[in-house]
Amino acid sequence: MSDARPTLRDLDRCFGGAIPMVMATTSADGTPNVTYLSRAHKVDDERIAISNQFMSKTSRNLAANPRASVLLMDPITHDEYRISLVYERTERRGHVFERLRTDIDVLASLTGMQDVFRLRAADIFRVVDIRVLPPNPAGTYLPPPPPRDPVGDLAAMAEISARIARAGDVDVIVDVALDALDQLLGYSHSILLLVDEEGRTLYSIGARGFASDSVGAEVALGEGLVGMAAARCSPMRAGHLGQMTKYSNSMRSGYEGSVHAVREVSLPVLNGAQSRLAVPAVTAGELVGVLVVDSVDPVAFGPSDEHLLSIVASQLAAAIEHERALERDDGPTRPSSPAPPRSQGSPLSGPVGPELVFRFFPVDGSVFLGHDYVIKGVAGRILWSLLRHHASDGRVDFTNKELRLDPTLEMPGFKDNLESRLILLKRRLDEHGAPVRIEKTGRGRFRLHVAGALRLETNDV
């Protein structure tokens, strides 16, 4: 730290919400008030905005005495600053308000409070003095990490673009993109979710770096940080999740009784995750999915990560939509790889081996193998349809086109994501080591492998 007075630009990391800020104000009779702040943002080089939710006493004090004092701490170096402020105005709309509102919504979403806990106003203050508090020499100084290398990132982006462009179907696109994020940009924990046909739910189609099941997890649009990124088509970023969740839980307890239980979200969880960034994957003005990265680093992601991942997400969206369009146009007019001859004696083919009891629940399209849940929804109905055909006549080769015409799948007529659903089903079966597998045999064609004798049961309850 140099001897020069710090400026607001030096304090950027302090506004990330990692370490709670402290604010003191004074009433007309000189009685001080001191409280923690939920969020603050830098407005420009001379002003900051502070979220105003519960600060009724602070608001009254500011009306009597516009001066305030705030303690901020850099979450990496642990340098602490005291800034002196003068209250200028309150905003209830506009750019600054929206930035703070997004932060508050992210905070609230961590405990399902997004419909209850909302920003009332953004109080704008002019900064009149910034002082760095003398750090205790007994503590260890950790220098901030170097910024990302823009030239290296640009080269990585070019390589990722090339790899995605070379990928021939959605299955490959997903794998190539997630692998490249890890290998070329260092995002080793990532999830890609796609929007369902109704535009209400996201389902995970692929992930890297998670120990738990990663395919088929569902998130409602608007729910949590990931769902909000989809609903708003805007990147959502949170660091120091432990701190933020703690604050959000504290707010939640204050609303006891007015918060509805949140549906359990089964997205894969990175053990000890402290940072999450979710960016929408949009093409031609349409949301295709959400790309999510996690890290155990409390201050892992910043604006440059948002920019990088937004580019990758857009390319992913465009590539996936392109493949879907080709697949929907499909049919005999498009060149496709010829299906290989029906395999004979494959270890996964034929009605030999153990009895495989599959149960189907029409109410939600869920399929169980024995007592183990496999998949539900459109992908579940597809699996059930394939199993019924195989059980009745031993068929193993299928086409997307015939599936589209199958009324039992309840596919939306105007636009389906059949290919994505098939990939989801294929990955889910692979991930579980199921005795039933799907193998792609060409564009719009696939083969069912069954390692056992099927027994199919339908539960109508």
Added chain:
Amino acid sequence: MLDRGCGLIVGVTTPEGEPQAERAWAIRVVDEASKRIRCTMSADDERVVAGLRPGRTIAVTGADVRTLAAVQVKGPITWSGPADETDLALMAHQSDLFLEAIHEVDRNPVEQLRRMLPIEVISVEFDVVEAFDQSAGPEAGARVTSA
């Protein structure tokens, strides 16, 4: 709350009427009957020290690091002066609990967190006349009956 790791923040008003935010590092009750509390805090900023003269009002908020449940007490300062050995021993103990709680919850290394500790300290005694629930939420700022 103090035994679990508690963050202590202080508000004072300078003679010029300017609020100042600061941290405290130890707190204890010295007289139950008068609700007199003694806390030990940073004296690294002369503006804060100027606000600690007897007769001025102080506000101290204690927050549980794990839950952020918080209580604020306010009252007139009756005495301020150098910290004694008891203050320093209590400060060492309570600041350790505080930093370890932060480390447990947020994973910040304790050795880095020690940069927060003050270099100069001062002790202050004040009588609690008001107490407020300062936990984040719609009830923040509600008066509590017993401090």
